[in-house]
Amino acid sequence: MKLAFVLDRLDSIKIEKDSSFAMMREAASRNHQLFVMQQGDLVWKDNRVTGFCHELILLDPIEEKYRWYQEGAAEAIPLQEFDAVLMRKDPPFDIEYVYSTYLLEFAERQGAFIVNSPRSIRDHNEKIAITEFPQFIPPTLITRQESLIRSFLEMHQDIVLKPLDGMGGASVFRVHRADHNISVILEMLTHYGTRTIMAQRFLPDISKGDKRILLIAGEPAPYALARKPKPGETRGNLAAGGIGTVQRLSERDLEIAKTIGPLLDKRGLLLVGLDVIGDFLTEINVTSPTGMQEIAKQTGFNVAGMMVDALEKRIHSRQ
Template sequence: MKLAFILDPLDSIKIGKDSSYAMMCEAASRHHQLYTLQQSGLAWKNHQVIGFARSLTLIDPPDNPHRWYEEGVIEEIPLTEFDAVLMRKDPPFDTEYIYSTYLLELAERQGAYVVNSPRGIRDHNEKLAITEFPQFIPSSLVTSQEQLILQFLAEHKDIILKPLDGMGGAGIFRMQNTDHNIGVIIETLTRYGTRTIMAQRFLPEIREGDKRILLIAGKPVDYALARIPKPGETRGNLAVGGTGKVQPLSARDRKISEELGQILYARGLMLIGLDVIGNHLTEINVTSPTGMREISDQTGINVAGLMIDALEQNIH
């Protein structure tokens, strides 16, 4: 297969934990051709969507964390010439990201195969998408209105506030009704009532970890990555110092995964990361889900291999 990965700059990739790198390594081991491009490398030209892409050769083993690849020269390649285009650009999901999904959707109409589906990415905000499945989620509120947030806080006493476009735990606040900075926190997050945010009831089960469950082609990987907060933190994200501990899926984890898996896969979302705290679904990650390396390292399961298997089955 000829695979194109849309990524952030390669020098920013942390190969010790990056799922895109794991997928590229697995694809290279099967002698598939690799190409990379950045979001800015997408263009509509001469009535077709093209990518300004470079061929990629992995150095195995890598010389160092920043010397793990060799790139070819930039080539102008119609996206339809790739067997699959993998959209793995990290958030923020800003206007440029939306424009990229429009271009990728045009490429799909011309015959390109894009993973995850650009429409699927665009239609599933990673925070808001959980509202489709109220039976699995904690008490939640989506609003820009201070008064509604104050009412929610009065009801639940202990809540989490988070922006709708963040990643890696950025911008997340825990707020209790005894705090002295309630007003300024709400003003900061909502930008004085001009930005919509999400509030959720605080889940004390976070001490046991914020579980990342990977769904590949609608089916869950058998183990979740529980991201356990460091002392003094309420966020388990590895990006803010959480510790990753792999554990088998619980019965509740499987119920959530199996109910959502086929629904979301039917919408073109081949690789999904569900976030579950205790028994509650808190996010549905569709842009660039991570966790493959940690699960593989601690269990021996070749998670990247499951993903490349799914790609091969869909293409051939």
């Protein structure tokens, strides 16, 4: 197969934990041909969507941190000539990201197979998407109105506030009823009432970990990566210093995954990361879910292999 990955700069990728690298390594082990491009390499030209791509050769053994690959010369290749194009650009989900999804969606109409579906990526804000499944979520408020947020805080006493376009735990605040900084926090997060944010009741089970459950073709991997906050912190995100511990899915985890997975798969979301704290769904990650390498290292379960299996099956079904 001929696979293209839309990524951040290769020299910025942390290969010891990056899920895109795990997928590329697995695909290369099966003799699939790899190409890479950045977001800015996607262009509309001559009535089709083209990627200015580089063929990628993974080095074995890896020579050093930034010498794990060789790149070929840039080639202009229409996206429909690949067996699959995997959109793995990390957030922020800004206007440039939206423009990329428009280009990828047009390539899809020309016959390209894009993972994940660009329209579904646009339609599933990673915070707001949970509202489709109210039976699984904690008490949640989405608003830009300070009075409503203050009333929500008064009701629940201890809440978490977060922007709708953040990642890695950035700008996430835990606020208590007696917090003297609530006004300035709300001013900053809502930009004085001009930006919508999310408020959720604080979940004490965060101390046991913010579980990342990976869904592949609608089915959950059997293990979750529980990201536990470091001392003095309430965010479990690895980017915020959380410690990742792998555990088997609980009955509740499976209930959530088995309910949501098939529906998202039908929408073209082949790879999804659910965030679950205790028994509650808190986010649905559809841009570039990670956690594959941590699960593989701690359990031996090859999540990247599960992903490439699903990718091969979908490609063959299209032929």
